[in-house]
Amino acid sequence: MKKKTSVTGRICMALVFLFLYAPLIYILFFSFNDSNSTSLFAGFSVRWYKTLFTEEDIIVALRNTLILAVLSSVIAVVLGTAASIGIDACKKGWFRTGIMSVTNIPMMAPEIVTGISMMLLFVFVGRLVNKSDVLGFPTLLIAHVTFNLPYVILSVMPKLRQVDPHLPEAAEDLGMKPVRAFFKVVVPEIVPGILTGLIMSFTMSFDDFIISYFTSGPGFQTLPIAIYSMTKKRVKPDMYALSAIMFVCIFILLVVYNFVQARSQRREKK
Numbered sequence: 001m002k003k004k005t006s007v008t009g010r011i012c013m014a015l016v017f018l019f020l021y022a023p024l025i026y027i028l029f030f031s032f033n034d035s036n037s038t039s040l041f042a043g044f045s046v047r048w049y050k051t052l053f054t055e056e057d058i059i060v061a062l063r064n065t066l067i068l069a070v071l072s073s074v075i076a077v078v079l080g081t082a083a084s085i086g087i088d089a090c091k092k093g094w095f096r097t098g099i100m101s102v103t104n105i106p107m108m109a110p111e112i113v114t115g116i117s118m119m120l121l122f123v124f125v126g127r128l129v130n131k132s133d134v135l136g137f138p139t140l141l142i143a144h145v146t147f148n149l150p151y152v153i154l155s156v157m158p159k160l161r162q163v164d165p166h167l168p169e170a171a172e173d174l175g176m177k178p179v180r181a182f183f184k185v186v187v188p189e190i191v192p193g194i195l196t197g198l199i200m201s202f203t204m205s206f207d208d209f210i211i212s213y214f215t216s217g218p219g220f221q222t223l224p225i226a227i228y229s230m231t232k233k234r235v236k237p238d239m240y241a242l243s244a245i246m247f248v249c250i251f252i253l254l255v256v257y258n259f260v261q262a263r264s265q266r267r268e269k270k
Helices: 002-030 047-052 056-088 093-103 111-128 137-162 166-173 178-206 210-215 223-231 237-269
Strands: none
Touching (some): 056 137, 056 178
C-alpha cells in the first residue's frame, strides 16, 4: 500500500513539474529554431540570438533594466539593513510587531494596487510642483526600492537575531568605538542575509512588469515592458531567445541564492 502511494505521489509530482516547466522548455527549444515559425522546428540555429543583439530597442531596454535593478537593489540593501538594525533595537514587542506588519504591506499587497497607488501619488506630487511629465526613471527607481525593502528586511532580521549581543560590547571594552565595533563584529555575521536580500531585490526588480508599467514614463522603458509591447505584434523567435536569456540569468541568481543560504546554514550548525 505504501509503495502504491509513493508511486502515485511521484507521478503527481512529475506531472506538476511538467506543467510548470513545459512552457520554459518550449521557449528554450524554439529559441534555436532556424525558421520564422514558432510551432515548426526547421533545424538548430543561433540566428535569433544574433538578431536579438542587433536590435537597438532591446539593447537599450536591457541596459535600462540592468541599471535600474542594480541601483534599486543596492539602495534597498542599504536602507533595509539600516531599518533592520533599528527594528532589532526596539525593546517593546508590540512596537516591533507593528513595524514589521507595516513593512510587509508592500510585499503582501497585490502588485497592481501598489503600481496604481504609486502612479497616483507621483502624479499628485507632480501637480504640486507644476510638472506634468513626472513619471520616468526617478519614479521607477523609488517604486522598485519600495517593493524591494521588505525582502531585504526579512533576510537581514533573522541574522541580526542570531548575533550575540555581547560581542559588540566586548569589542567596545577592548577599545573599539561603537561604529567600528559594528562594522567589525556585527556586519560580518549578517553578510549572508545582506547578500540574500541583494540577490532577491535584483531578481524582483529585473523581471518586474506591473509596477514598472504604471510608474515608468515614455522616456524610460524596461525589458519586461519592451517584451509586452512586442507581443502586440507578431511573435518572432527572437522573443523566445530573449526570454531564454532572461530565464538563464534568473536561474543562475537563484542557484547563487541557494548556495548562499546553504553555506549560511552550515556556518550556523558549526
